[in-house]
Amino acid sequence: QVQLVESGGGLVQAGGSLRLSCAASGRTFSRYAMGWFRQAPGKEREFVAAISWSGGRTYYADSVKGRFTISRDNAKNTVYLQMNSLKPEDTAVYYCAARSGPYRSITPYEYDYWGQGTQVTVSS
Numbered sequence: 001q002v003q004l005v006e007s008g009g010g011l012v013q014a015g016g017s018l019r020l021s022c023a024a025s026g027r028t029f030s031r032y033a034m035g036w037f038r039q040a041p042g043k044e045r046e047f048v049a050a051i052s053w054s055g056g057r058t059y060y061a062d063s064v065k066g067r068f069t070i071s072r073d074n075a076k077n078t079v080y081l082q083m084n085s086l087k088p089e090d091t092a093v094y095y096c097a098a099r100s101g102p103y104r105s106i107t108p109y110e111y112d113y114w115g116q117g118t119q120v121t122v123s124s
Contacts, residue, residue, distance in 0.1 A: 002026045002098050002113040009094060009118030012086055016122070020081040022096030022115055030054075030074040033103030035111060036081045038092035038120075045095070047106035049081060059104050064090075086122045093117040 008020040022034070035050040049070040050059045058070050067086075072079040079096055097111035105111070 002029065002032060004096050004098060004113055004115035006094065006096050006115045006118040009120045011121045011123065014086060014088055014122055014124050016086050017082070017084045018086065018120060020083065020094055020096075020118060020120070022079045022081075024077045024079070024098065026077075029077040029098075032098040032100055032112075033105070034070075034072060034079040035097045035099070035103075035105065036070060036079075036094060037097060037108060038090075038094045039117075040092040043092075045108050047108075048094070050103050050105065051079065052103040057103060059106075061106070083120070086120075088122045088124045091120060091122050093119050 003025040005023050033053055036048040037045050038048050039045040047061050051070045055072045067084050069082040095117045096115045098113040099111040
């Protein structure tokens with residue numbers, strides 16, 4: 001069992017930056033690939049980024065590539081999402097998720113555990 005708690009969301013102007021954190025409970029955090037997803041009002045949950053259990057491999061949605069960076073610190077049981085050059089279309093609730101399978105999954109149902117989400121609002 002893994003419990004995930006996101007933090008770091010907020011209101012930022014377009015072009016600004018935020019860093020999201022996702023703290024995980026449990027001693028098996030390092031065994032899980034981690035992902036970030038987001039969901040805007042009236043839209044389906046969409047993939048943002050994923051990272052392998054070791055942190056050595058990452059994968060991004062085209063819409064955030066070059067602007068967002070996913071990383072993890074297994075000693076702190078935490079995964080991060082650094083978001084730069086934010087755009088109004090990045091506005092959404094951001095969720096972190098954990099899965100025991102391969103890291104390169106963009107499908108929400110393939111993830112085993114989810115956090116409660118943190119709101120990111122980008123003003124124009």
